[in-house]
Amino acid sequence: MKSFIDTVRQEAAKIDAFMAEDLTTRETQLDPLLTEILRYGLFTGGKRIRPLLVVLAAGSCGGELDRSAYRLGSAFEYLHAATLFHDDIIDTSATRRGKPSVYRRYGTNAAILAGDFLHAWAMAIVGELTGREGLAIFCRATTGMVDGEFLQLRNAQRLNISEVDYSQAIMGKTGLLIAAACEVGALYAGAAKEQAAALRAYGEHLGRAFQIIDDLLDYQGDTGKTGKAVGNDLSEGKATLPLIVALRQAGTTEKARLLEIFTDQEARRRRFGEVFQLIDGCGGFSGARQRAEAEVAGAIASLELFSASKRGAERELLGALAGFLLTREK
Amino acid sequence: MKSFIDTVRQEAAKIDAFMAEDLTTRETQLDPLLTEILRYGLFTGGKRIRPLLVVLAAGSCGGELDRSAYRLGSAFEYLHAATLFHDDIIDTSATRRGKPSVYRRYGTNAAILAGDFLHAWAMAIVGELTGREGLAIFCRATTGMVDGEFLQLRNAQRLNISEVDYSQAIMGKTGLLIAAACEVGALYAGAAKEQAAALRAYGEHLGRAFQIIDDLLDYQGDTGKTGKAVGNDLSEGKATLPLIVALRQAGTTEKARLLEIFTDQEARRRRFGEVFQLIDGCGGFSGARQRAEAEVAGAIASLELFSASKRGAERELLGALAGFLLTREK
Numbered sequence: 001m002k003s004f005i006d007t008v009r010q011e012a013a014k015i016d017a018f019m020a021e022d023l024t025t026r027e028t029q030l031d032p033l034l035t036e037i038l039r040y041g042l043f044t045g046g047k048r049i050r051p052l053l054v055v056l057a058a059g060s061c062g063g064e065l066d067r068s069a070y071r072l073g074s075a076f077e078y079l080h081a082a083t084l085f086h087d088d089i090i091d092t093s094a095t096r097r098g099k100p101s102v103y104r105r106y107g108t109n110a111a112i113l114a115g116d117f118l119h120a121w122a123m124a125i126v127g128e129l130t131g132r133e134g135l136a137i138f139c140r141a142t143t144g145m146v147d148g149e150f151l152q153l154r155n156a157q158r159l160n161i162s163e164v165d166y167s168q169a170i171m172g173k174t175g176l177l178i179a180a181a182c183e184v185g186a187l188y189a190g191a192a193k194e195q196a197a198a199l200r201a202y203g204e205h206l207g208r209a210f211q212i213i214d215d216l217l218d219y220q221g222d223t224g225k226t227g228k229a230v231g232n233d234l235s236e237g238k239a240t241l242p243l244i245v246a247l248r249q250a251g252t253t254e255k256a257r258l259l260e261i262f263t264d265q266e267a268r269r270r271r272f273g274e275v276f277q278l279i280d281g282c283g284g285f286s287g288a289r290q291r292a293e294a295e296v297a298g299a300i301a302s303l304e305l306f307s308a309s310k311r312g313a314e315r316e317l318l319g320a321l322a323g324f325l326l327t328r329e330k
Numbered sequence: 331m332k333s334f335i336d337t338v339r340q341e342a343a344k345i346d347a348f349m350a351e352d353l354t355t356r357e358t359q360l361d362p363l364l365t366e367i368l369r370y371g372l373f374t375g376g377k378r379i380r381p382l383l384v385v386l387a388a389g390s391c392g393g394e395l396d397r398s399a400y401r402l403g404s405a406f407e408y409l410h411a412a413t414l415f416h417d418d419i420i421d422t423s424a425t426r427r428g429k430p431s432v433y434r435r436y437g438t439n440a441a442i443l444a445g446d447f448l449h450a451w452a453m454a455i456v457g458e459l460t461g462r463e464g465l466a467i468f469c470r471a472t473t474g475m476v477d478g479e480f481l482q483l484r485n486a487q488r489l490n491i492s493e494v495d496y497s498q499a500i501m502g503k504t505g506l507l508i509a510a511a512c513e514v515g516a517l518y519a520g521a522a523k524e525q526a527a528a529l530r531a532y533g534e535h536l537g538r539a540f541q542i543i544d545d546l547l548d549y550q551g552d553t554g555k556t557g558k559a560v561g562n563d564l565s566e567g568k569a570t571l572p573l574i575v576a577l578r579q580a581g582t583t584e585k586a587r588l589l590e591i592f593t594d595q596e597a598r599r600r601r602f603g604e605v606f607q608l609i610d611g612c613g614g615f616s617g618a619r620q621r622a623e624a625e626v627a628g629a630i631a632s633l634e635l636f637s638a639s640k641r642g643a644e645r646e647l648l649g650a651l652a653g654f655l656l657t658r659e660k
Contacts, residue, residue: 029477030477031477031480031481031484033480033483033484034476034477034480086442086443086446089438089439089442090439090442090443108419108438109419109420109483110480110483112416112419112420112442113416113420113476113479113480114476115446116416116445116446116449116472116476117472117473117476117477119446119449119450120449120453120469120472120473120476121469121473123450123453123457123465123469124465124466124469124470124473127453127457127462127465127466127469128462128465128466131461131462132457132458132461135453135454135457135458135465136454136457136458139450139451139453139454139457140454142446142450143447143450143451143454146364146443146444146446146447146450147359147360147361147364147447149443150361150363150364150440150443151361153363153439153440154361154363
């Protein structure tokens with residue numbers, strides 16, 4: 001039997017091949033610089049989690065996994081890339097997966113425009129393949145993501161954000177699109193309402209787990225594997241779950257020291273090691289990890305409905321994907 | 331009988347009221363900063379030409395001009411605003427209609443995000459009200475607009491662009507969205523194929539005329555009326571129709587002088603008066619204006635199909651709108 005990782009790799013290769021073909025077909029009608037940027041920004045060796053979720057969700061609901069299913073999946077990768085093009089400008093992120101981000105390589109103007117192009121392209125595909133209903137889900141996700149970014153702009157440099165605020169922020173950042181991928185996949189397969197709702201719930205749990213792990217990696221990740229430096233969130237004044245949990249559990253002295261560093265821009269940059277020790281000592285990392293584990297358990301529980309399904313392979317892969325998240329190192 | 335201008339003003343007020351209501355309804359679910367930016371960027375005293383075209387096109391094809399028709403119209407204003415938010419970043423335009431542009435007032439990050447929000451919002455409305463077919467037209471316009479911006483990035487500082495290149499560039503910049511507004515309005519009204527095609531042709535002519543006038547105003551406009559300085563295109567190295575026509579018609583001496591100034595960044599900024607005289611002397615302004623007049627005539631001719639229509643008022647307004655373009659001063 002194929003291992004889970006092999007399956008993910010194989011599906012990612014399928015999505016990549018599909019996107020490459022899609023680009024080649026359109027290339028002749030597009031500006032050469034735009035095509036170059038799309039190739040640069042899309043083919044980054046990513047795991048293609050969002051398209052995979054579309055395909056697996058459709059499969060679990062008995063949908064046929066034909067070319068159109070993969071095309072629908074690719075739309076979620078196009079939108080994901082569009083948000084990364086713009087987010088890297090906003091966060092002034094110099095690198096992405098170990099190479100210069102699109103705006104660093106091609107300039108801010110080209111990165112804004114190429115993001116707009118992918119945004120429109122993604123919506124056209126979703127509208128074409130899933131009609132009004134699918135488009136409405138997709139647009140709720142995109143407008144919600146932007147709204148979440150504004151929440152984050154306002155939360156920046158605020159240390160008294162609660163776990164509720166944090167949950168809301170990460171939902172906007174990651175959860176909405178992942179949940180939409182699952183729900184739109186179900187819709188594409190003509191799923192019953194409760195199936196679509198179950199897959200959406202799965203996606204929401206998965207999205208939260210995904211972002212919590214991401215936030216943990218920003219402290220504990222191995223730069224060689226993640227392709228980005230640790231400590232970005234801290235130096236930008238973003239209070240993520242490890243810090244929030246640590247503050248809740250910290251004694252008076254530790255809390256005062258964490259607050260002192262966090263409110264000083266210079267200290268945030270220079271005192272990463274000390275903050276790491278303080279968070280670790282107050283159980284911030286283990287607390288955040290437990291929360292991610294609980295979300296994964298919630299995701300798997302949401303799949304219960306499909307336990308009698310004939311399409312056991314897809315359901316099992318959705319479960320395995322959730323569990324796999326906890327082991328990810330990049 | 332109401333004058334044409336009064337009708338345009340009245341319709342613009344209707345669209346504004348509609349958008350204000352739409353925003354108020356959503357406000358409670360949106361981040362307060364996002365809402366503030368949307369209000370700032372949307373309510374600028376604009377003429378609301380694009381929504382008006384949607385409504386008039388729908389009306390000419392016998393469609394009912396109910397709330398949904400105005401809602402569909404507003405989607406085109408949302409998208410138009412989204413492109414302005416991003417374009418002002420790209421062109422580093424400090425002002426828009428006499429007040430600071432969104433990115434100058436709220437920063438680049440907020441302007442990128444608010445543009446993305448309006449983009450998604452616009453597509454959701456078009457998809458909801460006109461389904462797959464309307465969305466496909468809309469997305470072809472948005473992706474075409476981005477592609478046109480890349481063409482413009484490449485054309486910048488090139489003086490040997492032809493009238494064909496110019497036509498293609500202005501189609502992307504203005505024509506595609508205006509043509510899409512007309513076509514989607516027809517589609518909404520359940521128009522026959524030839525009606526939709528005629529309205530699209532009308533929109534394409536109108537869009538070209540609109541942009542040529544815009545490019546003329548960049549030389550000849552009255553800053554007090556347009557709200558922006560003259561000479562922007564020249565100083566940015568954009569060769570627009572007045573200059574292209576002038577070069578084609580210029581004698582050896584004039585041509586050499588124009589080339590000399592155009593290829594020198596500093597001279598482009600300081601020699602506006604001289605370039606103005608040279609273009610004028612070589613018939614660049616009158617040539618460009620003739621081209622705009624020919625486009626307006628083409629637009630009006632495209633409406634022939636509707637001459638027997640019962641909805642004479644809408645057809646007449648479409649004709650008047652085209653003629654009115656030639657007199658616009660802002």
